[in-house]
Amino acid sequence: MNYAVQSTETEAERALREHFDAIASELPGADDAAFAKLRSDAMARFAKLGLPHRRIEEWKYTDLKAAIKEAYPPAKDAAEPIDENDIYDVLGRGFDELLCYRIVVADGRLVPELSHIDGLGDRMEIRSLREAVADDDRRAWVVAELEGTLAPDNDPVVALNTALMSDGAVIRVAEGAEINRPIHVVFVTGATEPETVSLRNLIEVGVGARATILETYSTRRTPQVLRNSVTQVRVGAEARLAHIKLQNQAMPARDLATWMVRLHEGAQYRGFQFTIGSALSRNQIYLRFEEPGASAHLAGATMLWDEQHSDTTLYVDHAAPECTSRELFKYVLDDRARGVFQGKVSVKPGAQKTDGKQMAQGLLLGQFAEFDSKPELEIFADDVVCGHGSTSGQIDETQLFYLRARGLPEEVARAFLIQAFIGEALAEVENEEIREALRMMAAAWLSHSRA
Amino acid sequence: MLEIKNLHVKTAEDENEILRGVDLTIPEGEVHAIMGPNGSGKSTLAYVIAGKEDYEVTEGDILWKGESLLEMAPEERAAAGLFLAFQYPVEIPGVATMTFLRTAVNALRKARGGEELDVAGFMRLAREKADALNVSQEMLKRPLNVGFSGGEKKRMEILQMALLEPSLCILDETDSGLDIDALRIVAEGVNALRGPERTICVITHYQRLLNYIVPDRVHVLSKGRIVESGGKELALELEKSGYAAYQDEAA
Numbered sequence A: 001m002n003y004a005v006q007s008t009e010t011e012a013e014r015a016l017r018e019h020f021d022a023i024a025s026e027l028p029g030a031d032d033a034a035f036a037k038l039r040s041d042a043m044a045r046f047a048k049l050g051l052p053h054r055r056i057e058e059w060k061y062t063d064l065k066a067a068i069k070e071a072y073p074p075a076k077d078a079a080e081p082i083d084e085n086d087i088y089d090v091l092g093r094g095f096d097e098l099l100c101y102r103i104v105v106a107d108g109r110l111v112p113e114l115s116h117i118d119g120l121g122d123r124m125e126i127r128s129l130r131e132a133v134a135d136d137d138r139r140a141w142v143v144a145e146l147e148g149t150l151a152p153d154n155d156p157v158v159a160l161n162t163a164l165m166s167d168g169a170v171i172r173v174a175e176g177a178e179i180n181r182p183i184h185v186v187f188v189t190g191a192t193e194p195e196t197v198s199l200r201n202l203i204e205v206g207v208g209a210r211a212t213i214l215e216t217y218s219t220r221r222t223p224q225v226l227r228n229s230v231t232q233v234r235v236g237a238e239a240r241l242a243h244i245k246l247q248n249q250a251m252p253a254r255d256l257a258t259w260m261v262r263l264h265e266g267a268q269y270r271g272f273q274f275t276i277g278s279a280l281s282r283n284q285i286y287l288r289f290e291e292p293g294a295s296a297h298l299a300g301a302t303m304l305w306d307e308q309h310s311d312t313t314l315y316v317d318h319a320a321p322e323c324t325s326r327e328l329f330k331y332v333l334d335d336r337a338r339g340v341f342q343g344k345v346s347v348k349p350g351a352q353k354t355d356g357k358q359m360a361q362g363l364l365l366g367q368f369a370e371f372d373s374k375p376e377l378e379i380f381a382d383d384v385v386c387g388h389g390s391t392s393g394q395i396d397e398t399q400l401f402y403l404r405a406r407g408l409p410e411e412v413a414r415a416f417l418i419q420a421f422i423g424e425a426l427a428e429v430e431n432e433e434i435r436e437a438l439r440m441m442a443a444a445w446l447s448h449s450r451a
Numbered sequence B: 001m002l003e004i005k006n007l008h009v010k011t012a013e014d015e016n017e018i019l020r021g022v023d024l025t026i027p028e029g030e031v032h033a034i035m036g037p038n039g040s041g042k043s044t045l046a047y048v049i050a051g052k053e054d055y056e057v058t059e060g061d062i063l064w065k066g067e068s069l070l071e072m073a074p075e076e077r078a079a080a081g082l083f084l085a086f087q088y089p090v091e092i093p094g095v096a097t098m099t100f101l102r103t104a105v106n107a108l109r110k111a112r113g114g115e116e117l118d119v120a121g122f123m124r125l126a127r128e129k130a131d132a133l134n135v136s137q138e139m140l141k142r143p144l145n146v147g148f149s150g151g152e153k154k155r156m157e158i159l160q161m162a163l164l165e166p167s168l169c170i171l172d173e174t175d176s177g178l179d180i181d182a183l184r185i186v187a188e189g190v191n192a193l194r195g196p197e198r199t200i201c202v203i204t205h206y207q208r209l210l211n212y213i214v215p216d217r218v219h220v221l222s223k224g225r226i227v228e229s230g231g232k233e234l235a236l237e238l239e240k241s242g243y244a245a246y247q248d249e250a251a
C-alpha cells in the first residue's frame, strides 16, 4: 500500500498495518470502491499518526504507544462457538434475566443464533454492520455515516477502527417508535488465541422515538484482547435515548471505546459508562449539540484495583444554543490503580443560553492509587452558565467512625461509604433493572477487591 | 460499672494534653451528668470512650464491666453495649437511613449472640420507635442525617439509641438545638431506657435537661479534669455561679 509512515513506527504499529494489508480484501465492503477507499484512507492516516503517546496533549496520561507492545492478530471466527451458557456466565446476576432484545457479537462477528431480534416489525431495524454494508439499499447510508464522524481526522484510534472494523450492530429506531425493552448488544471473546477486535456500531433514533441501548464488553475465552470499538449515535429531534456501556473484560484486556453522539433539536440523551474491567481502558465520548434545545446527561462509574488504568476523555461541543449538558464521573481506585478524567466542554459562538455543569470525583482506597482530572472549559458565547469541579480524596474518617460506633464492622462501614460514593453516579441510570444490576456488580466488586 | 482511671489524652499530632487525669466512676443503673465550660474536654472524653482514632491515651484506663475498652475497635465497643449520641451527628450522603439502621441493629444483635431481624420485623420495630420519638417516615426515607435540622439530627440519635439497645449510653449535648417539645420527647426517650441494667452519662450545658432526666450524680469537668462532683443540686448551683471558681482552681 502507498502512504507515508511515521518515522518512529513501533513493531506493534507495523504489525497493525500488515494485518490490514492481509485482511483488507475479506473485510465488509471490500468490493465497494467508496467503502474500500474509506478504509485505506483511514489506514493511511493511522500509518502517519501511529499509536497516540504522552506527548500528545489528549493522551498525556494514557500512552498507547508505550502500552501496546504487541499487536494481536485480527479476530477470526472462534473454533468453538459461544453458546447460551457462555453468555449467561458473562452477563452475571441481574443482566442475564434482563428482558431485552439482544444481539451477540463474538470476537469480530455477529452470532445470529444467540441474538433475539424477532418481532420488531417496522418499529426498529437491528442487523449486523456486515449485513448492512452488503445491502445495496443501506450501503450508501452506512458510508455517509462513517464519513461524517465527530472525531477529528487525527484521532488515531478511530482511524484504526475505520480501517479494521469487521462487524458491529446497526440499530435504527423508526420515527415515533417507543421501544420499551432495552436493546442489549453483547460483545464477547469466543476465541482462545490473542486477538485484536475492531467493532463499529451505528445507532439512529428517529424523530420522537424512544429507546434504551446497553452495550456490554466482556471476555469469555481469551482475555488477551485489544478491543477497539466505535459507536456512532444520532438522536433525532425530540427523541430520547438512554445509552449504557458496561465493560468488565478480564485482565489483561485492553479496551479502546469511542462514542460519537449527535443530538438534534430537543433530543434528550443519557449516556452512562460502567468500567470495572481491562488492564487498560480509554473511553472517549465526542458529543455535539447540532440543534437547539437538546440535553445530555453523561455519567460514569469506574472501579479499579491492582494496576488497572482507565481514562475517560470527553469532548462536549455546544454548537447550538439553549442546550444543557451534565457530567458526573466517579472513580473508586484501589491498590495502584489509576483513573483519568479529561472533560472538555466547548461553547461555540452563538450557543447562547448554554447550561453546562461537570463534576469528576476520585475516591482513593489504595495508598498508591492515583486520580488525574483535567476539566476544561472553552467558551465563545456570553450568555451561558457553565461550571466544573473535581475532587479527589480518601474515605472520610469521621463518617467511618460514626458508622463503626453504631456497630458496623470496619469493612462493612467502608463498603457502605464506597457504595454511597459510587451510588450517586449509578443513580443517573434511569432504567431500574439495569441500575440494580449495576449496583450488584459494584457490590460484588467490593467483596472481590477486598478478598 | 464504668470506671475511668487517671485518663490522660492528647491528640495524635499535638503534644498538649486535653484530658489530664480524669477519674470517674458510674455504677451500673445510674445516670450521671457531666458539665463544664467549652473546650474543657467533654466531647474528647466521649470520643475516647467510643474509640475515635484521632486521640492517643498516654496514661490510665477505661473499664466497662471490669474490661478495658482501650484495645477494642469502635464496633467492638458498640457490641459490648456502648452507645455515643454525637454532639454533631455526621451526615452521610448516599447511605439510606433504613438500610443503615437495619445493618447496625443486626450487626449488634449478631455480635451479642442474638437473633437477627428480618426486613419486616425490623420495619415494624423501627416504625414503633420512630413514632414514639416523633421521627417522621419521611425522615427515615432520606440519606442518613442529610439535610436534617439540628433538632432532627438529635432525635435521630435517640432513635438509634432506642433501636441498638445499649447498656452504656453517653449523650453528648443531645439537648443542644432542641426546642422545648423536642427536649421533652428526647428526655422521655432517655428515661424510657433508664433501668437497673443501663448506665447513662449525659453531657450538657443546661440544668434544664436535668429537670427531665434527673441525674444521680453531677460532675464538673474543667481543663481536662473532674474538679467537682455532687448531687443533682450541683447543677443548680452551677447555673447560678458559673464555672469561674473551678477554672482558677484547675489552672
Ligand SMILES: Nc1ncnc2c1ncn2[C@@H]1O[C@H](COP(=O)(O)OP(=O)(O)OP(=O)(O)O)[C@@H](O)[C@H]1O
Binding pocket: B011, B014, B018, B036, B037, B038, B039, B040, B041, B042, B043, B044, B045, B054, B087
Ligand atoms: N481532634 C482534635 N485535634 C486538636 N484539638 C482537639 C481535637 N479534639 C479536641 N481538641 C481540643 O481539645 C479541647 C477540648 O475539646 P472538646 O471538644 O472535648 O471540648 P468540649 O468540652 O466538648 O467543649 P464544648 O462544650 O464546646 O462542646 C479543645 O481545646 C479542642 O480544641
Ligand SMILES: [Mg+2]
Binding pocket: B042, B043, B044, B087, B172, B173
Ligand atoms: Mg463538646
